[in-house]
Amino acid sequence: xxxxxxTDTRLYNLIAAFKIDANIASVVPFGSGHINDTYRIxxxxxxxxxxxxxxxxxxxxxxxxxxxxxxxxxxEHLKEKLTEIPDSDLEKEVMxxxxxxxxxxxxxxxxxxxxxxxxxxxDTRSYDQVTTEQQAYEGGKAFGRFQALLSxxxxxxxxxxxxDFHNIESRLAKFEQAVEADKVGRLHKVLPEAxxxxxxxxxxxxxxxxxxxxxxxxxxxxxxTKFNNVLLDSSDHAxxxxxxxxxxxxxxxYDFGDSIRTIANTAAEDEENxxxxxxxxxxxxxxxxxxxKEAIAFLTDTELNSLLKGVLLLPYAQTIRFLTDYLxxxxxxKIHSPDHNLQRTRAQLALVKKLEESREKLGxxxxxxxxxxxx
Ligand code: GN1
Ligand code: MG
Numbered sequence: 001x002x003x004x005x006x007t008d009t010r011l012y013n014l015i016a017a018f019k020i021d022a023n024i025a026s027v028v029p030f031g032s033g034h035i036n037d038t039y040r041i042x043x044x045x046x047x048x049x050x051x052x053x054x055x056x057x058x059x060x061x062x063x064x065x066x067x068x069x070x071x072x073x074x075x076e077h078l079k080e081k082l083t084e085i086p087d088s089d090l091e092k093e094v095m096x097x098x099x100x101x102x103x104x105x106x107x108x109x110x111x112x113x114x115x116x117x118x119x120x121x122x123d124t125r126s127y128d129q130v131t132t133e134q135q136a137y138e139g140g141k142a143f144g145r146f147q148a149l150l151s152x153x154x155x156x157x158x159x160x161x162x163x164d165f166h167n168i169e170s171r172l173a174k175f176e177q178a179v180e181a182d183k184v185g186r187l188h189k190v191l192p193e194a195x196x197x198x199x200x201x202x203x204x205x206x207x208x209x210x211x212x213x214x215x216x217x218x219x220x221x222x223x224x225t226k227f228n229n230v231l232l233d234s235s236d237h238a239x240x241x242x243x244x245x246x247x248x249x250x251x252x253x254y255d256f257g258d259s260i261r262t263i264a265n266t267a268a269e270d271e272e273n274x275x276x277x278x279x280x281x282x283x284x285x286x287x288x289x290x291x292x293k294e295a296i297a298f299l300t301d302t303e304l305n306s307l308l309k310g311v312l313l314l315p316y317a318q319t320i321r322f323l324t325d326y327l328x329x330x331x332x333x334k335i336h337s338p339d340h341n342l343q344r345t346r347a348q349l350a351l352v353k354k355l356e357e358s359r360e361k362l363g364x365x366x367x368x369x370x371x372x373x374x375x
Pocket of ligand 1: 246
């Protein structure tokens, strides 16, 4: 194994634990995730396989063996389903997990950190923000199809990797605890934001109530459908859904809402100038078209009606999550400036306001799209 001297030899020792078939040219940090640390392992043979090495954040994902077992089940199921679809390319459309030399899907180092390796998907790209209708449409298709392919998976196989991940009542309770503790003395800076959150608490719990009443089915969903969790090929066609750590039972509206949070926003997730934050209706429409095209295979009427609720809920939940982390002293999300979580909070809050203003228009687009595919 040859490698550049500037690269941490610690990483090379880790890599040696995995069944990697490459002469390594370089190992460099990769991507913009807020939770795990990711590196790309480049093969010196341009035709050989490149790899993705990740340190799994075990403060966030407390049961890594269960998490990796989920990933094995999910990727196997996806591959099985795709073999039934003509022209599928399993290697390109589903993540491939590389096992360790001991046959395990992860490696634990001497410091207790957990590492895993995937095949790197070459000639793909991900975007933090959407710029074209085609990208939005492809994103919708990718997540709709992802849900459709998993819709016949045995839900009991999948363990909760983060319990109550999108449970808004539990998020609100944790937020109130953080307010109460005011551990780092930041509460006085965020009183209007706290008030904004409280005013909407009851309305935003509706998806949970519908679920409890048995009106919304729990399905295996992705739960982290930021647009940068879809890889597109060089001509901007969706190729693979990634970041499967939160694939767990949930409601389809969670995925729809979390996608719209990034896709229809005219600005970045953490935009400092909140005046730039608005809803791009045509990108919303394109995403909705792509999504319903695939999801119509399994979506119930109540689920269809829940999609708009998800559109409001997910940015609202994200506001709470960023603000809670800010109040607790920034232990969950990676931050790039001291008040980053406050900036993120305010940007997501501005997005909720804009979505509230457009809710009727957005609801109509969902219904019209559904009608078009039905007829
Ligand atoms: C985290 O790791 P990343 O950046 O894909 C978070 C999501 C949030 C997102 C906000 C496990 O996702 O839930 O929506 O940041 N993942 C986890 O950008 O908390
Ligand atoms: Mg991600």
